Amino acid sequence: MYQEHFGLERPPFKITPDTSLFFEGSQRGAALEALLYAISSGEGIIKVVGEVGSGKTMLCRMLEIRLSSNIDVIYIANPSLSPDNILHVIAHELHLGVNNEMSKVDVMQQIQAYLLKKHASNRQVVLFVEEAQSMPIETLEEIRLLSNLETDQNKLLQMVLFGQPELDEKLSQPNIRQLKERITHSFNLSPFAPEDTLDYLNFRLRSVGYKGPNVFNKKTAGVVKKYSDGLTRRINILADKSLLAAFSEGSHTVTPTHIITAAKDSEFKKVGNNKNIIYVVVVAVLVVGALFGGIYIGKQDSANQIAISSDSLQVKSVVTTGVKQEQAVSKTVVVNNGARNEVSQESMALTLDRIKGTQQWLNLADDNHYSIQLFMARTSDADKVEAFLQGVPAALDFTKIYIYETVISGRAWYSVLYNDFATQNLAIQTLDTLPASLKASAPYLRRTSVLKKDVSKNGGYIN
Structure with missing residues (x-):
């Protein structure tokens, strides 16, 4: 709402991490360099x-x-x-x-x-x-x-x-x-010191195109520091609300009153004693390797585990990478207890609909968001996945169920996900409230950026 008022190209204080706005002050740049060194050597x-x-x-x-x-x-x-x-x-x-x-x-x-x-x-x-x-x-x-x-x-x-x-x-x-x-x-x-808070606020605004006089000064930055405890997420929240308040008054300068009002609205709790940044680097050599991707749903006792079988709708825990989602064919061969069954597109309508919806979602999804991996199922059990979609638990929003095809060790699977969460905490809250039938597969979180890499790696289309 206030972007045009302040001449900004995009929001300066989103709470989701934006690496293009990484602030190297307050020893953050030094911490990054030290971490890079520690990991590589x-x-x-x-x-x-x-x-x-x-x-x-x-x-x-x-x-x-x-x-x-x-x-x-x-x-x-x-x-x-x-x-x-x-x-x-x-x-x-x-x-x-x-x-x-x-x-x-x-x-x-x-x-x-x-x-x-x-x-x-x-x-x-x-x-x-x-x-x-x-x-x-x-x-x-x-x-x-x-x-x-x-x-x-x-x-x-x-x-x-x-x-x-x-x-x-x-x-x-x-x-x-x-x-x-x-x-x-x-x-x-x-946490940031008052002078670092001022530098951070002005750095963020300048980085998204602001060209006028400083919106925050030493005094107002001190108020932000006081109410945020110098924590960047709180600073972002206070700054965003303060800019909105200034915009509503037609002002191009944030005042202490704007910040105090924003702080009261945010209801932050005090944190414990602050610690200084400490770097302890012990040099060593590391040469290892592995690849991105995959997922595990959980190991459960066989009596409690959801597993896809030919007799009932169950979901078995397996692994995933990403593959092209536009490979739907007119008929899918399903193998159950040695018998080959043909599943028509019509009988897989819900599955194909969610595969299409997943492609659209991933093309627009924020890389820093999270989704919940519900379960994995072999593509040969397509009829069972379709049955799951026909009987989705009432606690789930059908339109937020996502499915994509994936290959592991030469075998094709369906990866079934749920929802798009802006923060890890929101995803965990939903994870904790899933129905027991889904919890039996021990679902867990996946970052959207990793999902996109999984899909692209195997030929899937992601903008």
């Missing part, structure tokens, strides 16, 4: 800790952009993964052909074999774990075991844990001390 585990809204996600996105082309990144975005699931999730992110029946030992062996193969090709892989403070200690311990994968000279996997200050509290517990000892690089993100 480090050994062990890296930890990045900061309050909610301190800029961890922005650093994570910048790392993905700035890392060398021989380094691939995989993400774990769901903090509630159990220790029984985590290795399978990582294996599927590496596009390994594992299944729910495989033991953790077998999965670990497949991961190691794959990383050794990539190591021989002089490639590296780094695992980003977001919201690590919410992971069960047992799951964190499983992640630690991955740091044991190595050659005589090199670690085969670099890991970065992103978390809130509670992560440090969790790591201080005696039963997780082995993980803490493996952390060789630590970064603590401090």
Whole structure:
């Protein structure tokens, strides 16, 4: 609403990370450079800790952009993964052909074999774990075991844990001390100081085309700092609302009153004591490798697991990459208990409709958003997927169910997703309220940018 009033090309203070607006002040630029160095030449585990809204996600996105082309990144975005699931999730992110029946030992062996193969090709892989403070200690311990994968000279996997200050509290517990000892690089993100807040506000406005006198001055930046605690997400919220207030009054200058009103509307809670940014870099060598993509839905007891069979509608946990979604044919061959059945386009109308809708969604979706992976199913079970769509639980919005075709180990699957969430917290809230029938497959979060890469990698059309 206020963009034309201030002569802006686009919104300057969106709360979703925009890497084109990365602010290198307040030691953020130095933190990025240190992280790049630690990942490319480090050994062990890296930890990045900061309050909610301190800029961890922005650093994570910048790392993905700035890392060398021989380094691939995989993400774990769901903090509630159990220790029984985590290795399978990582294996599927590496596009390994594992299944729910495989033991953790077998999965670990497949991961190691794959990383050794990539190591021989002089490639590296780094695992980003977001919201690590919410992971069960047992799951964190499983992640630690991955740091044991190595050659005589090199670690085969670099890991970065992103978390809130509670992560440090969790790591201080005696039963997780082995993980803490493996952390060789630590970064603590401090909130902005008043002078950094002013620089940040004006930098953001200038970066989106503002050319007039400074909208914020030292005094108003101090008020923003006071009510935001120097946290970038809160600064963005206050600045956005303050600009709207100034626009409503026909002013080109933000006043303390505008900011105070915005703060009262936002109802921020006070945070704990601030910490200074600390860089502890221990130099080591890392040469590893892996590829993007894949997904794991979860390992469950066979009695509780949803599995696609020829007799009833069930959904089996498998893996995914992305493939072209425009490959619908007039008839699909379905194999059930050795019998070949032909499924016409008419009988797959809902599935084909959602595949088309998914293409449209991904073409417009924000890369920083999230979706929930509900389940995976073989394309040979197309009739079962269609039956699922015909009986979608009332708690789900049918128009927000997305499906795309994907290939793993030469076999075709359907990947079924739900909704588009602007933030990870919104996605987790919905995940927690899914019907029990879907929770049995242990659905979890996927970033939209990764979904797009999955689709494009296999010939799918994404603008």
